[in-house]
Amino acid sequence: MRVIWYAVLVMLYAPLAVVVLYSFNSVNSSAEFVDVSLRWYRALFADDSILSAAWNSAVLALVSSVIATAVGTAMGYGLYAHRDRRLGWLIALIYLPIIMPDIVYGIAQLSFFSRLASATGAFDLGLGTMIIAHVSFQAPFVALLVYSRLVGLDPRLFDACSDLYAGAWQRARFFILPTLQPAIVAGFFLALTLSIDDFVISYFTSGPESVTLPIFIWSAIKRGVSPEINAIATLMIGTVFAAAAITLAFQYVRARRIAS
Amino acid sequence: MSQSRSPAATEAGRDNAPRADTAISLRGLHQAFGPDAVALDGVDLDIPAGSFFTLLGPSGCGKTSLLRVIAGLDSPDAGTLSIGGRDVTRTAAHKRNVNTVFQSYALFGHLDVAANIGFGLRMQGHDRATIKKRVAETAAFIQIDNLLGRRIDQLSGGQRQRVALARALVNEPDVLLLDEPLSALDAGLRATLQLELLRIQRRLGMTFVFVTHDQDEAMVMSDTVAVLNQGRIEQVGAPAALYERPANPFVARFMGHSNLFAIRAQDAEGLTADFGRLAGDFRPGSHVLLRPEVMHIRPADAPAAGGQGPNVIRAQVRERLYRGSRMEYTVAAGETTLVAVDDNRGQGMYDIGAEVALAVEQSGVVTLDG
Amino acid sequence: MAKARARTGGWSAIWHLLGLVAPGVIWIVVFLVAPAAYLMTIAFMTNGSYGLPEMPLTLAAFKQLAGYGFLGWSPANLYVVGRTLAQTVLATAAVILIAYPVAFYISRAPARLRPLMLLLVVVPSWTNQVIRAIGWMNILAPGTPMADLAAALGFISPHLGLYPSQFAVALGLVYNFLPFMVLPLYAVFERLDTAQIDAARDLGAGTWDAFRHGVLPQTLPGLAAGTVLVAIPAFGMYVIPELLGGGKNLMLGSLVARQFAAASNWPFGAAAALIMIVATLVGLMVLRRLGRRLGGDSGVML
Numbered sequence: 001m002r003v004i005w006y007a008v009l010v011m012l013y014a015p016l017a018v019v020v021l022y023s024f025n026s027v028n029s030s031a032e033f034v035d036v037s038l039r040w041y042r043a044l045f046a047d048d049s050i051l052s053a054a055w056n057s058a059v060l061a062l063v064s065s066v067i068a069t070a071v072g073t074a075m076g077y078g079l080y081a082h083r084d085r086r087l088g089w090l091i092a093l094i095y096l097p098i099i100m101p102d103i104v105y106g107i108a109q110l111s112f113f114s115r116l117a118s119a120t121g122a123f124d125l126g127l128g129t130m131i132i133a134h135v136s137f138q139a140p141f142v143a144l145l146v147y148s149r150l151v152g153l154d155p156r157l158f159d160a161c162s163d164l165y166a167g168a169w170q171r172a173r174f175f176i177l178p179t180l181q182p183a184i185v186a187g188f189f190l191a192l193t194l195s196i197d198d199f200v201i202s203y204f205t206s207g208p209e210s211v212t213l214p215i216f217i218w219s220a221i222k223r224g225v226s227p228e229i230n231a232i233a234t235l236m237i238g239t240v241f242a243a244a245a246i247t248l249a250f251q252y253v254r255a256r257r258i259a260s
Numbered sequence: 261m262s263q264s265r266s267p268a269a270t271e272a273g274r275d276n277a278p279r280a281d282t283a284i285s286l287r288g289l290h291q292a293f294g295p296d297a298v299a300l301d302g303v304d305l306d307i308p309a310g311s312f313f314t315l316l317g318p319s320g321c322g323k324t325s326l327l328r329v330i331a332g333l334d335s336p337d338a339g340t341l342s343i344g345g346r347d348v349t350r351t352a353a354h355k356r357n358v359n360t361v362f363q364s365y366a367l368f369g370h371l372d373v374a375a376n377i378g379f380g381l382r383m384q385g386h387d388r389a390t391i392k393k394r395v396a397e398t399a400a401f402i403q404i405d406n407l408l409g410r411r412i413d414q415l416s417g418g419q420r421q422r423v424a425l426a427r428a429l430v431n432e433p434d435v436l437l438l439d440e441p442l443s444a445l446d447a448g449l450r451a452t453l454q455l456e457l458l459r460i461q462r463r464l465g466m467t468f469v470f471v472t473h474d475q476d477e478a479m480v481m482s483d484t485v486a487v488l489n490q491g492r493i494e495q496v497g498a499p500a501a502l503y504e505r506p507a508n509p510f511v512a513r514f515m516g517h518s519n520l521f522a523i524r525a526q527d528a529e530g531l532t533a534d535f536g537r538l539a540g541d542f543r544p545g546s547h548v549l550l551r552p553e554v555m556h557i558r559p560a561d562a563p564a565a566g567g568q569g570p571n572v573i574r575a576q577v578r579e580r581l582y583r584g585s586r587m588e589y590t591v592a593a594g595e596t597t598l599v600a601v602d603d604n605r606g607q608g609m610y611d612i613g614a615e616v617a618l619a620v621e622q623s624g625v626v627t628l629d630g
Numbered sequence: 631m632a633k634a635r636a637r638t639g640g641w642s643a644i645w646h647l648l649g650l651v652a653p654g655v656i657w658i659v660v661f662l663v664a665p666a667a668y669l670m671t672i673a674f675m676t677n678g679s680y681g682l683p684e685m686p687l688t689l690a691a692f693k694q695l696a697g698y699g700f701l702g703w704s705p706a707n708l709y710v711v712g713r714t715l716a717q718t719v720l721a722t723a724a725v726i727l728i729a730y731p732v733a734f735y736i737s738r739a740p741a742r743l744r745p746l747m748l749l750l751v752v753v754p755s756w757t758n759q760v761i762r763a764i765g766w767m768n769i770l771a772p773g774t775p776m777a778d779l780a781a782a783l784g785f786i787s788p789h790l791g792l793y794p795s796q797f798a799v800a801l802g803l804v805y806n807f808l809p810f811m812v813l814p815l816y817a818v819f820e821r822l823d824t825a826q827i828d829a830a831r832d833l834g835a836g837t838w839d840a841f842r843h844g845v846l847p848q849t850l851p852g853l854a855a856g857t858v859l860v861a862i863p864a865f866g867m868y869v870i871p872e873l874l875g876g877g878k879n880l881m882l883g884s885l886v887a888r889q890f891a892a893a894s895n896w897p898f899g900a901a902a903a904l905i906m907i908v909a910t911l912v913g914l915m916v917l918r919r920l921g922r923r924l925g926g927d928s929g930v931m932l
Binding site for chain 1: 646647650657665745753756866
């Protein structure tokens, strides 16, 4: 069992480690490692198109996650507050983006937005359509996260608020929002990872001016893997690992607070 | 709503002062959650001010629904509810000066103990200093002043119970509602808190409406008990009245009686059943109840057994339960099974199969109305 | 005891509901349901000049999908569908075989370490899927130790890499979806009632029987949930077969995508996408029904 665990760890991290390793290779080869060099990083920071792709990636991830968190939180709370009604249609609507194959998702929006653009002049493919597309698959995940947090609560807590003189707005401000805060934060970070992980939907809803890092890498691969790509990928991996370390630190700090 | 009685002041000043201004009056309350789920089926009830009033009944009888209607958390389909003489049937929960101690306590996990207790005052818009002062007074009164800085997940069950109580009492409600507040606690702690709740109610002179399914708990604590069944009130009265003179078989069984018989026929002197004769005046169609603790169990051949006269039942021991202070026998008399209780005075026990005679005191023969 | 607050107020409650869910509902309807509906109509339109859809309505796209072209019937498209199904089944089975012991191992580790171990499993999936594919391209490329080893063992001819190949696609799929199986399985293992294993042992079961009767039934809900999370997206996978499979190992996702890029035949691509949606929904329904029959609870089940 332990052997399998370590083998899986090797399998999980070997591809990432190789990317990081070859990003420091002084020659353009994935077969042999010649010497340590920062050559590809220098090339990367000199390339305006890469920097603008990084900027687009960051804007896309942050803006879509903020919108999705707001929209999804409201939807999750609405689903909970009215769970006695027949809300099958709403649940189907929430699950639809989750189960839809992302390739279908991407081309549906591509064909829809391009038709809309030729009909109205708005909705040209670009960062705007990408943000719209991302929100539409992020928000359901946030809604489900918020909903599951609410379902786990004692329903009497809502009664206790009314019993203790809180009106609807006071209840939202002094009970619901503070109680949901961890779920909302988790939802935001989930939306962020979903956005960062996505390639297909971004690819089909992007325009010429809105290349993101994964799209840049994709088209570079289509031209043949270059170590410059490894350098970009290494920076992205580094960002993710930093986020993971922060997550872990938070978990352990919270665990210790509860233990004390 | 603006009385400035803090619990502490009440304790010092006017112990036991009944408050004539707060009585709950329910008229014709109906509530249904669908055609097959009638929670309240025409409830009329007057809850005396300053009393410890208990709603007793099996689960699903409507007692919690009734409590929620009084709190304003649910609204009735029909009927009126007034608190302190004011009709509050359509008043929202957060505008009623009524507070609840929930069965699950429903303490806010994102707030510490002090903030939980002060929540209601904060929602009413009191200033920080007032909130702090009143939280401290109430915490001292409930003896949880050492817990004020704790988080909820650091509290034991009994501590949570006290915090929930303090959170309700600090608002000085006209009525305190308690929804099975002790049911999650183990037996020892439960007994302690029963006495403590009673002590608090007596000191504050506040109207407590207490919900429970446990008839022992209801009897120990209450001034008045209302027994509910299927959304209707079966009987209202003092604990002794309910136990000694239950109005109908349901109340009798719920108060723990098992020697209960329907009366089909009677003659001039009394009643003949297959287990023997009982003296008294019985109406056909009603029920008769034999209180087990007034049936004296004797060996069948003992001289004091009373021969074949009325109110002596010949029986055979089928089961016996040793309960420490007393023995409980299940005996068969003809086709009928009876339960008799014998105080444990070290006299030894009857064996299973032993022939015995039960002498029934006339005071223990109760005729029910229904 | 208290019945659920079954009564649902009047208009103000409905406005409350709509106010909360309207932004999300409108967003999803306008930007997802409407595009999907539009895509479906495209599938029934004629392929016009520049690959863009035109009237009149026709079933030509579906005929083409079934293999009828200018040159008569060819099974190529059916091969793609078959290959996609096979890859999905294979990858899902492999993921289960690996994830099962891993999830069990994590659930038996000291409680203090479990969050760290779960995080270790999940973190690679936080990176972009294109980057994960690059990692495997680096490892499997010609001249790398892995490729040399495979050549030395005679699996591939020398100087060829391990990618592009079916094998690389399968590996990429397993790598990509492993966390989605480990998490639900971990959830069921964590709540495993070990008394059932003891009971099976007590009744004379050997290791295998104890597992089969004491452990496996309890983990089936997690297994069903994991299968949904793995098989459904694996079936629609685009990036991995495209990068690791090369042109000869096309999966359905690539076939769809190509009609909207290079080959430009929107109706044909839309028809293939429609087939994909139908297959996904059917697969989901089958898995859900299985999951429910296996006693899956809604907590784990999607």
